[in-house]
Amino acid sequence: MSTTADPTTVAVGSWLHGVVRDADPAALAGVAGMDGGPVRAVRAAGLAAVVSAAPLTEYGEEALRRNLEDLAWLERAARAHHAVVDLLARSGPVVPARLATVHHDDTRVAAMLAERRADLSGTLDRLTGRGEWGVKGYVRPGVPPRAEAPAASGGAGAAYLRRRRAQLTARDEGQRIAAEAAAAVHEALAGSAVAARRHAPQDRRLSGAPTAMVLNGAYLVAGAAVEGFAALVAELTDRHPELRLELTGPWPPYSFVDGRREPAR
Template sequence: MTSTAELAADRAAPAAGAWLHGVVRDADPAALAAIPGMDGAPVRTVSAAGLVAVVSTAPLDEYGEQPLRRNLEDLAWLERAARTHHAVVEALARQGPVVPARLATVHTDDSRVAESLAARRAELVATLDRLTGRGEWGVKGYLVPGAAAASAAAVGGGGVGTAYLRRRRAQLTAREEGQQAASAAAEAVHASLCELAVAGRRHAPQDRRLSGVATPMVLNGAYLLDLAALPAFTDLVRALSDRHPEIRLELTGPWPAYSFVAERPEPALTVREPW
C-alpha cells in the first residue's frame, strides 16, 4: 500500500520531459556516461525505429513551455543552456554522424521522443547517411583596411579648410571602395570553396561584439566536406587568402553539421511533440 507520505512526494515531484540534443545510429553507454546534460546528470538515450535519440532529463517546472519562455529571456540562463547543449552535440559528433536538434527542443516525455523517431525515420536516416564521413567547417572573412586610404593624404591647394574636405572625401571614398572590394572577394572565395565542398552556405555576418574582431566580417561561410578533402580544402583557403588580400580568412572546425540539417518551419519556442 502506498503511504500518504509517498503520495505527497509523488505529487511534489515535478514532471520530467526530455530535452533533445541529437539523433544518432547508436551510442556507446560508457561514452554517454561522461557527458553531462542539462540537469548535470549524464545524458541518456531513447531508442526507436532503429535510431537513438540522446536526451537530457528536463523537469517541466524549468523546461516546460511557460518556464522555458521566461528562461529564454534570461541571457545568463540562455548562455548556460546553449553551452551545455552544444557541448553534448559536439561530444556526439566526435563519435560519428549526428543530426543535431535545435536549441530548446523539449518533448513532454520519452514516448513522444520515440514517436518522433518513428515518424521521421526516413528523413533522419537519409540525413545520417549524408553526414557519414563528412564534417562541417567554417570560413570567416574579415575586411582588411587597404592601402587605398593612402591617397587621402594628398592635399591640393585652396587652404586648410579645402584640404581637410578633400582629405575627408578621399578617406570616405577609399573606405567605400575597400568595402566593395571585400564584398566581391567574399563572393569569389565562397564560390571557390563551394566547388570543393559537398555543400556550402553563407550565414549572416556576425556582429563585431560576437566575433571579437575589430574589423567587419564580410564572409560567414559553412562548408560540408568529405573528410578526405580536408587537406585540399585547407590548401585552397590559404591560396584564396593570398589571392584576395582585401580579406583575412579564418578556417574553423570541425563542427557538428548544424548548417546542413533540414529544419521544419516551427515556432521559435516549443515544448514539442512531435519533433
C-alpha cells in the same frame, strides 16, 4: 486505497541533443546533460536519440520562452547542448537537434524517431564521412584595393588615376571590394564542398573581432577532401589580401540538417 500525487514533484521532460544510428553508453557517461546529470539514449526504429533530463519548471514551453530572452541562460544552455552534440559527432554522423527541442517524455521521443525514420536515416547517410567547416572573412584595414589591369591604351597614368580615385572613396570602395571578395571566396569554397551555406555575418559585439565580418560561411566537406579545402582557404587568403580568413572546424553539421524545431509533445 487511493493515492494522491505529491504536489512537490517536478515534471521532467526530455531535452533532445541529437539523433545517431547508435550510442555507446560508456561514451555517453563522459558528458553531462542539461541538468548536470547523465545523458541517455532513447532507441526506436533502428535509431538512437540522445536526451537529458529537463525539469519543465525551467525547460517547459513557457519557461523556455522566458529563458531564451536571458542571454546568460542562453549561453549556458547552448554550451551544455553543444558539448553533448560534439561528443556524438566525434563517433560518427549525428543529426543535431535545434537548441531547446524538448519533449514531454521519452515515449514522445521514441514516437518522433518512428515518425521521422526515413528522413533521419537519409540525413545520417548523407552526413557520413563528412564534417562542417566554418570560414569567416573579416575586413582587413589598411590594405589598398588591387588596381585593375590597365587597358592597352591607358598606360601607367590611367592606372594612377584609378588608384587615386579609389583612395578618395576609400571607405565605400573598401566595403564594396570586401563584399565582392567575400562572394568570390564563398563561391570558390562552395565548389570544393559537398554543400555550402552562407549565414548572416555576426555583429562585432558577438564575433569579438576588431573589424567587420563580411563572410560567415559553412561548408560540408568530405574527410578525404579536408586537406585540399584548407589549402584552398590559404590560397584564397593570398588572392584576396583585403580579407582576413579564419578556418574553424570540424563542427557538428548544424548548418546541414533540417532546422525545424520539434514541438514539445
